[in-house]
Every structure is written in structure tokens, then in C-alpha cells.
Amino acid sequence: MNAAAAHSLEAQALLDATVDAVILIDHRGIVQVFNRSAERLFGYTAAETLGHNVRMLMTERDRDQHDAYLNRYLRTGVAHIIGIGREVQACRKDGSVFPAFLSVGRISGSDPPRFVGFIQDMTLRQQALTALESERERTNRYLEAAQTMLVGLDAQLRVTMVNRKGCEVLGRDEASLLGAGWSEAVVPAERRAALSAEFDALLRHRPREPRHFECPVLAREGAVREIAWRCVAIEDAHGVVNGVLCSGDDITDSRRAEQEVREARERVMHVSRLATMGEMASGISHELNQPLAAITTYAQAGSRLLAMNDPDLAEIREALRQIAEQALRAGEIIRRLRSLVRNRATAREWADLNEVIRELGPLTRADARASDVRVVLDLDPALPRAHLDRIQMQQVVLNLLRNGIDAVQSLPSGQREVHIRTRSTPAGQLQILVLDNGAGVPEELRGQLFTPFLTTKQHGTGLGLAISRSIVEAHRGRLDFQPNQPQGAIFIVTLPGEIAAGQP
Ligand SMILES: Nc1ncnc2c1ncn2[C@@H]1O[C@H](COP(=O)(O)OP(=O)(O)OP(=O)(O)O)[C@@H](O)[C@H]1O
Ligand SMILES: [Mg+2]
Numbered sequence: 001m002n003a004a005a006a007h008s009l010e011a012q013a014l015l016d017a018t019v020d021a022v023i024l025i026d027h028r029g030i031v032q033v034f035n036r037s038a039e040r041l042f043g044y045t046a047a048e049t050l051g052h053n054v055r056m057l058m059t060e061r062d063r064d065q066h067d068a069y070l071n072r073y074l075r076t077g078v079a080h081i082i083g084i085g086r087e088v089q090a091c092r093k094d095g096s097v098f099p100a101f102l103s104v105g106r107i108s109g110s111d112p113p114r115f116v117g118f119i120q121d122m123t124l125r126q127q128a129l130t131a132l133e134s135e136r137e138r139t140n141r142y143l144e145a146a147q148t149m150l151v152g153l154d155a156q157l158r159v160t161m162v163n164r165k166g167c168e169v170l171g172r173d174e175a176s177l178l179g180a181g182w183s184e185a186v187v188p189a190e191r192r193a194a195l196s197a198e199f200d201a202l203l204r205h206r207p208r209e210p211r212h213f214e215c216p217v218l219a220r221e222g223a224v225r226e227i228a229w230r231c232v233a234i235e236d237a238h239g240v241v242n243g244v245l246c247s248g249d250d251i252t253d254s255r256r257a258e259q260e261v262r263e264a265r266e267r268v269m270h271v272s273r274l275a276t277m278g279e280m281a282s283g284i285s286h287e288l289n290q291p292l293a294a295i296t297t298y299a300q301a302g303s304r305l306l307a308m309n310d311p312d313l314a315e316i317r318e319a320l321r322q323i324a325e326q327a328l329r330a331g332e333i334i335r336r337l338r339s340l341v342r343n344r345a346t347a348r349e350w351a352d353l354n355e356v357i358r359e360l361g362p363l364t365r366a367d368a369r370a371s372d373v374r375v376v377l378d379l380d381p382a383l384p385r386a387h388l389d390r391i392q393m394q395q396v397v398l399n400l401l402r403n404g405i406d407a408v409q410s411l412p413s414g415q416r417e418v419h420i421r422t423r424s425t426p427a428g429q430l431q432i433l434v435l436d437n438g439a440g441v442p443e444e445l446r447g448q449l450f451t452p453f454l455t456t457k458q459h460g461t462g463l464g465l466a467i468s469r470s471i472v473e474a475h476r477g478r479l480d481f482q483p484n485q486p487q488g489a490i491f492i493v494t495l496p497g498e499i500a501a502g503q504p
Contacts, residue, residue: 021119027112029053029070041121043093059089059097087122099126149227149248157182157199160243169250171220186217188224203241206233226252265470272467273395287333287366291326298322333362346389353386353422353430354379356393364401373405373416380423384500386430392471399464400434400491406457407438407489428497437488441481449481475499
């Protein structure tokens with residue numbers, strides 16, 4: 001085999017191994033080489049194409065253009081495709097048409113010129129592109145239809161995407177937001193530092209779970225809208241974090257509504273506390289009168305002692321000490337009354353539930369005495385501390401105790417008893433039980449005991465139990481009724497274990 005023949009064999013092997021279809025034509029467009037891939041792609045054998053015009057591989061539209069290209073190149077030497085490549089429609093033997101990418105080169109030194117064409121089947125790529133396009137359209141439709149704000153930011157926290165809802169809440173159009181720094185564009189200045197800390201944590205630690213936080217935005221006409229955000233870090237194909245995707249819900253209105261409900265509830269509780277105070281007024285004045293009377297007595301005794309020739313200083317000192325003590329006692333009663341009546345926001349603190357109950361003593365003792373009721377405290381000394389609103393919990397116990405005192409009025413004097421008991425359950429819950437031996441709650445009333453304004457008393461408001469239950473539930477607890485044996489009622493406050501779990 002001579003060198004030229006060997007060279008030609010090598011060239012043939014090379015051509016056949018090429019993945020692209022390779023077609024060589026002369027200056028008239030006559031096919032001179034048609035490799036294996038070309039055979040596979042077009043469905044022709046090389047023999048069927050060699051010596052024929054390459055137009056046979058093109059659609060009608062491209063055929064005419066191809067002749068024009070070729071002629072123009074031969075005439076002017078200006079190539080429109082050489083070295084660039086373009087997308088064309090190619091035609092198989094069976095007549096089917098497929099998208100192809102054609103790159104053309106002129107074989108150097110050939111005269112008249114010959115050209116080599118490389119053809120890639122673009123069908124799959126085109127299908128993928130179409131699929132991608134329709135996927136993107138669908139995603140866009142979802143984004144636009146979403147009733148939640150969706151915002152994409154790059155690693156520098158510039159806006160890369162914002163959906164219709166986002167634009168709507170912000171009162172801005174997409175174009176004015178894209179590329180803008182999110183913080184500077186829409187976040188109130190005083191909240192930017194906090195937001196930047198959130199994003200920092202996201203970008204740096206890229207937690208698996210979305211980060212939830214609240215951060216307001218400046219909306220239309222300078223209004224501030226409170227938004228609850230869920231954000232995730234997004235990564236590129238190499239796992240490098242390159243941005244953040246956030247969805248946000250406008251919670252301004254629901255927050256306002258919650259606040260209004262809270263305020264309304266506090267107002268009702270305030271009124272109820274005033275009402276309770278009103279009912280207790282005679283008891284309270286009695287309770288205050290005792291120390292005041294004592295003070296008067298000791299003061300008079302002191303004056304008498306001083307008027308003596310040789311006054312007994314020790315006795316005078318004792319009188320003064322008693323005066324001070326009784327005044328402190330009166331002051332203490334007034335202080336507790338005030339803290340109970342004062343309209344105040346909820347304030348939870350770690351407290352000893354037994355002590356919270358004992359503190360009610362001065363307020364209830366007189367009331368109980370006047371109604372001839374024995375109030376018995378049975379407090380579990382091993383009770384864990386609890387995280388609760390002291391005044392509100394006292395309000396609950398007072399309501400239950402007053403109901404108990406009312407209930408035992410039907411019993412003969414000397415048999416009227418109300419017990420207040422505390423205990424913890426094996427599940428770690430805390431309970432306050434208020435038990436009485438009154439007539440109990442009639443069967444038909446039991447289902448509606450906690451309904452506001454339900455009362456069987458001439459001067460009752462019917463709010464006591466409703467308010468108490470709402471307070472207990474605000475502590476994530478329960479207030480239940482049980483009949484007592486052999487007669488009477490038991491009201492049970494159950495506070496959840498976690499209220500006592502994190503004790504200091
Ligand atoms: N310990 C109890 N024994 C029997 N019945 C009770 C007892 N506690 C409450 N009830 C019944 O439940 C009703 C509602 O009680 P609630 O404390 O809500 O209102 P009230 O006591 O009637 O009015 P207020 O609390 O304003 O004085 C009472 O009127 C009474 O009929
Ligand atoms: Mg009541």
C-alpha cells in the first residue's frame with residue numbers, strides 16, 4: 001500500500017468515527033464525501049448521495065437559499081456561514097424533517113473551492129428547550145397566581161425575581177425592583193441590620209429547613225406592612241450558595257385583628273375585675289376597718305400613756321410598733337386591690353402557685369367570714385414553680401372561690417366549706433382545684449357553664465367562668481367542671497407541664 005492510499009484509509013476511518021455527520025461538496029454543491037454518521041442521520045447510504053446535489057438533504061426553503069449562498073460566495077468571496085454555523089431544517093430520506101446545526105468550512109487551497117459541512121441533530125436539544133420553555137411558562141404562571149409574595153435575591157441580596165403578589169404588596173412594578181438591593185429598596189431603615197443578620201445566617205450556614213422570621217416592608221404610599229417570611233438559600237450546580245428564595249405573607253391585618261381581640265379581652269377582664277371588686281366591697285371595707293380601728297385604739301392608748309406623770313416608754317414603744325404594723329397591713333391590702341383592678345397587659349413571671357393563692361387571703365378572708373364559710377387551703381408544698389401571669393391567675397381563683405362561697409349559702413351555717421387544693425399530676429401538669437359542698441350544678445346547666453352571661457344569680461354577670469376559662473386557655477391550660485361527692489362542685493384548673501418545666 002502506498003503512502004497516499006494509507007493516508008486515504010486513515011482519513012476514511014477518521015470520518016467514520018466522527019459523531020457529527022460530515023459531508024464534503026464541490027463548488028456546484030455535488031456531494032463528494034458522506035460519512036457513516038451522515039448515513040445514520042439522513043437514512044441514505046453514501047452511494048445514494050455521492051455525485052448528487054446536496055440540496056436533496058434540505059427542505060424546499062433551504063434549497064433555494066443554499067444555491068444563492070453558494071453563488072454569492074463564488075462571486076464575492078464573502079461567506080455568510082463559514083466559521084459561524086447556523087440552524088437549518090434538514091430532510092431525511094423518508095421525507096421527515098429535523099432541526100440541525102450546520103457548520104461549514106472551505107477546504108483550504110481547493111480551487112474551485114470545496115466545502116466541508118458538519119451537521120448535528122438538534123432534535124433532542126430542541127425538545128429539551130421546548131420542554132424547558134413550557135416548564136418555565138408554567139412556573140411563571142404559578143408564581144403569578146401565588147397569593148404569597150415570592151422574591152429571589154442573588155448573593156449580594158439584589159432582586160432577581162419578584163412575582164405579581166410581591167409587586168402588588170410593595171406597590172411597585174417588577175422593572176423598578178429587578179437588580180435593586182432588597183434592603184435599601186423596600187425595608188425600613190431601622191430593620192435592615194436585623195434582616196442582614198438573618199440573610200447572613202442563611203448564606204453562611206444554609207440550613208436545611210427554611211428560616212422563618214418577620215420583617216416589614218415599605219409598601220404603597222409609605223405604609224409599612226408586616227410580612228412573615230420563609231427563606232431558603234439556593235445553590236448552583238456546584239453547591240455554591242448563590243442566592244436566597246423567600247416567600248412572604250402579609251400578616252398586617254391579622255396581627256391588627258389579634259391585637260384588637262387581645263385588647264377587647266383585656267377590657268372585659270378589667271370590667272370583670274371591677275365587678276368582682278364591687279361585690280367584695282363590703283368585705284374589703286371590713287378588712288380595712290380592722291387595722292384602722294386597731295390604729296385608732298393604739299394611738300389613743302399612746303396619748304393616754306404620754307399624759308401620765310411617769311409614762312412607761314416600753315408600753316408607748318409597743319403601741320407605736322402596733323400602729324406601724326397595722327398601717328402596713330392596711331397598705332398591703334390596698335396594694336393588692338390596686339394590682340388586681342389595674343388594667344394591664346399580660347405579664348408572665350416565674351411564681352410559686354401556692355404563694356399566688358395565699359396572697360389572696362387578705363382579700364377573701366373577710367368575705368368568707370361575712371358569709372360564714374370556712375375556706376380551707378390544701379397546698380402541695382412540693383409544687384414546682386410555674387410561669388404564669390400572677391394577677392390573672394389570682395383572678396381565676398377568686399372567681400372560683402366566690403362561686404363556691406355563693407354555692408354553699410344554701411347550707412346551714414357551720415357546714416359551709418370551700419377547699420382550694422393544689423397538686424401536680426404524674427404527667428407534670430399543675431392543678432388548682434376549688435371544691436365546695438353546695439347544691440352543685442344542675443344537670444341541664446353543665447353544658448353551658450362557661451358561656452358568657454349565663455347566670456342563675458340575681459346580681460351575677462355570668463362572666464366569671466367565661467373569663468376564667470379564657471385566662472387559663474391563654475396559659476395553654478384547661479378549666480373543667482366535675483360534680484363533687486356527695487354533693488357540690490369541683491372546678492379544676494390544669495396548667496400544662498411546660499409551664500413548670502423551665503423552672504429557674
Ligand atoms: N360552685 C358552683 N356551684 C354551683 N353552681 C355554680 C358554681 N359555680 C358556678 N355555678 C353556676 O354557673 C353560673 C355561671 O357562673 P359565673 O361565675 O360565670 O357567673 P356568676 O357567678 O353567675 O356571675 P359573676 O361571676 O359575675 O358573679 C352561676 O350563675 C351558677 O349558676
Ligand atoms: Mg361567678
